Amino acid sequence: MESSLSIICLEDEPEVLEAILRDLAPFEERFRIEPAASAQEAREIITSLEEANGQLALILCDHVMPGENGIHFLGSLISSESPVLQDTRKILLTGQAGHEDTIEAINEGGIHHYLTKPWDADTLLAAVRKQLTRYIILRNINPLPYMQLLDAQALAEHMHDKNLFSEG
Amino acid sequence: MIKTSSAKADFTVVESLQEIRGLIEADDHLRARVRELMQGEHLLDEANINQCLWLILDGVVRLTKYDAEKEGVMRFDAVGPGELIGILTYFTGESSFFGAEAETNCRVFGLPWSDFAVLPASQPRLHSLIEQCIRDSFSRRYRRLVELHMDKQRLTDSLKRERSELQQTVQALEQAHERLRSQEKLALLGSVLPGIAHELNNPAAALVRTADYLDPVLQETFAELDQRSESLVFWQAGVQAPIADSRAQRQQMQQLEKRLPEVPRAMLRRLTAMPTDLVEQLLSDFSESRLQSAVRAFEAGRLLHTLRTAGRRIARLVESLKRYARSDKATAGKVDLSVNLRDTLLILASRLRNTTVNTEIGNTPTVHGNEDEFNQIWTNLICNAVDAMEGGGELTISTRAVANREGKPGVQVMIADCGPGIPAALRDKIFAPNYTTKGRGGDFGLGLGLHIARTIVEEYGGTIRCEDNPPKGTCFYVWLPKET
Numbered sequence: 001m002e003s004s005l006s007i008i009c010l011e012d013e014p015e016v017l018e019a020i021l022r023d024l025a026p027f028e029e030r031f032r033i034e035p036a037a038s039a040q041e042a043r044e045i046i047t048s049l050e051e052a053n054g055q056l057a058l059i060l061c062d063h064v065m066p067g068e069n070g071i072h073f074l075g076s077l078i079s080s081e082s083p084v085l086q087d088t089r090k091i092l093l094t095g096q097a098g099h100e101d102t103i104e105a106i107n108e109g110g111i112h113h114y115l116t117k118p119w120d121a122d123t124l125l126a127a128v129r130k131q132l133t134r135y136i137i138l139r140n141i142n143p144l145p146y147m148q149l150l151d152a153q154a155l156a157e158h159m160h161d162k163n164l165f166s167e168g
Numbered sequence: 169m170i171k172t173s174s175a176k177a178d179f180t181v182v183e184s185l186q187e188i189r190g191l192i193e194a195d196d197h198l199r200a201r202v203r204e205l206m207q208g209e210h211l212l213d214e215a216n217i218n219q220c221l222w223l224i225l226d227g228v229v230r231l232t233k234y235d236a237e238k239e240g241v242m243r244f245d246a247v248g249p250g251e252l253i254g255i256l257t258y259f260t261g262e263s264s265f266f267g268a269e270a271e272t273n274c275r276v277f278g279l280p281w282s283d284f285a286v287l288p289a290s291q292p293r294l295h296s297l298i299e300q301c302i303r304d305s306f307s308r309r310y311r312r313l314v315e316l317h318m319d320k321q322r323l324t325d326s327l328k329r330e331r332s333e334l335q336q337t338v339q340a341l342e343q344a345h346e347r348l349r350s351q352e353k354l355a356l357l358g359s360v361l362p363g364i365a366h367e368l369n370n371p372a373a374a375l376v377r378t379a380d381y382l383d384p385v386l387q388e389t390f391a392e393l394d395q396r397s398e399s400l401v402f403w404q405a406g407v408q409a410p411i412a413d414s415r416a417q418r419q420q421m422q423q424l425e426k427r428l429p430e431v432p433r434a435m436l437r438r439l440t441a442m443p444t445d446l447v448e449q450l451l452s453d454f455s456e457s458r459l460q461s462a463v464r465a466f467e468a469g470r471l472l473h474t475l476r477t478a479g480r481r482i483a484r485l486v487e488s489l490k491r492y493a494r495s496d497k498a499t500a501g502k503v504d505l506s507v508n509l510r511d512t513l514l515i516l517a518s519r520l521r522n523t524t525v526n527t528e529i530g531n532t533p534t535v536h537g538n539e540d541e542f543n544q545i546w547t548n549l550i551c552n553a554v555d556a557m558e559g560g561g562e563l564t565i566s567t568r569a570v571a572n573r574e575g576k577p578g579v580q581v582m583i584a585d586c587g588p589g590i591p592a593a594l595r596d597k598i599f600a601p602n603y604t605t606k607g608r609g610g611d612f613g614l615g616l617g618l619h620i621a622r623t624i625v626e627e628y629g630g631t632i633r634c635e636d637n638p639p640k641g642t643c644f645y646v647w648l649p650k651e652t
Contacts, residue, residue: 018474029433036414067522
């Protein structure tokens with residue numbers, strides 16, 4: 001099945017999670033979007049992806065949550081050898097963008113992109129599109145099915161560099 | 169500091185000086201060597217060669233030295249009758265070490281070297297008297313040197329003392345300044361909070377009211393939309409249904425994907441938010457168009473629901489903020505501690521995000537006091553507990569109606585953490601001002617929190633104490649008397 005690429009949305013507030021899912025609806029076409037309300041739940045999803053030989057393309061993650069916070073959760077994934085998590089892109093979406101949190105997110109959480117709440121849909125979609133494009137390139141996944149949804153130009157350049165275009 | 173050596177002239181000096189004056193007066197040659205000095209007139213210039221030994225007969229001569237640092241002349245001593253000037257240079261031939269000038273009108277007797285050499289033969293009595301003066305002068309100078317050394321030592325010591333006192337004062341001042349600044353900041357925050365709360369209240373109210381107005385408008389619109397009233401049903405479900413939790417949504421999604429592989433996932437996602445009976449109703453007679461209009465109606469309902477929920481949440485927060493920072497600080501009255509504690513918890517919600525909070529806050533009698541001040545107590549105790557548990561852990565807060573030891577009825581609030589605990593030896597100290605375990609510099613690390621808490625509690629006739637919270641942690645008990 002081509003749609004074995006997943007996106008996890010981790011957010012503890014149901015209303016906010018719902019809003020994120022609503023914004024990410026265009027990506028449902030090619031990616032399996034998995035909502036999670038806690039770090040624990042997100043781990044369960046990763047485990048089930050392992051069982052299904054899935055791949056996690058992106059985690060969109062809140063920072064301030066009861067129990068384990070977002071940066072800690074993302075940081076804990078860095079050392080993982082799980083095939084599910086290879087090259088997984090990480091976006092932190094947070095309302096408390098303190099200076100120290102930001103530094104920690106980059107240094108300890110291995111964050112690829114940082115978004116602040118409240119977000120606007122265009123910014124969120126652009127960030128997600130960019131990270132997913134990067135993921136497709138890094139994993140050497142056939143980009144053709146993703147051309148319309150993601151950054152077509154970047155994908156085409158990648159194909160050209162890799163000589164993925166067939167002659168003629 | 170500068171003493172006049174002549175003040176110490178004792179009787180023998182006066183007596184021998186009298187004799188010297190007589191001897192000089194009686195001899196023409198010697199009399200010719202007496203020089204009258206007008207006030208301010210120079211006798212010796214510093215660094216010049218001195219030709220004579222000078223004996224002061226009357227008046228006071230000041231001794232001066234050039235001070236390179238001050239770029240001026242400093243008066244370091246003054247000498248009177250019987251004192252000799254220029255002894256050292258007179259005998260060594262070196263240039264003069266200091267300057268001498270008349271402080272008052274003076275009479276001095278100058279004895280050139282050539283005369284001194286023949287003095288033992290020509291004036292044996294005068295010679296021996298002058299020699300006596302020289303010896304006296306040297307011994308006085310030596311005593312004075314010792315005294316000066318001692319003075320200097322004393323000065324150095326007191327200077328050191330003053331310097332360290334000054335340092336302490338500066339430190340205390342810095343601390344006080346920091347404390348004031350923080351109090352000022354808190355006071356400022358307190359004074360602007362009601363304004364901010366008011367400003368926030370208006371848009372929050374507008375949000376809630378808009379949602380309320382939108383409700384019947386949409387209701388009618390959906391009712392008119394289709395004859396079966398299906399849109400209305402789905403819209404109402406959207407308004408009312410609680411948001412399904414993420415686990416249930418995922419399961420629902422998996423099932424729907426299997427049942428409706430041809431429907432886009434984004435559409436199925438909307439179905440996962442619906443109550444399952446409605447989903448079944450839709451699937452029993454499935455059509456693309458029916459699905460779409462149902463999802464649209466449900467979605468409209470959900471949006472309204474979220475609008476209303478968010479608006480109400482802001483309104484609740486604003487309400488708590490207003491109570492938390494009420495400006496009429498001076499007034500005390502009936503306080504319901506359960507409401508008061510809940511307000512504080514709501515305000516501190518973001519600090520408590522990672523802490524499990526167990527509350528047993530029941531109905532307790534009202535107590536006498538001021539809500540703001542009580543808020544301050546709970547804020548201090550809860551923030552301390554959260555800090556002790558480094559942001560995580562488990563916090564237990566309970567209220568209970570209990571009488572104190574004297575049998576007076578009241579309310580006990582317990583705030584217990586599972587942090588590292590407070591050693592028994594420190595339990596009295598923690599309530600003292602300026603006791604802190606937190607790094608200095610932070611706004612809430614001034615060590616005043618518990619002191620303020622105790623001051624407020626005692627103001628209303630209550631008590632505050634802390635105990636161990638086995639197996640680990642600290643438990644604070646605040647008791648306040650029942651309002652009468």
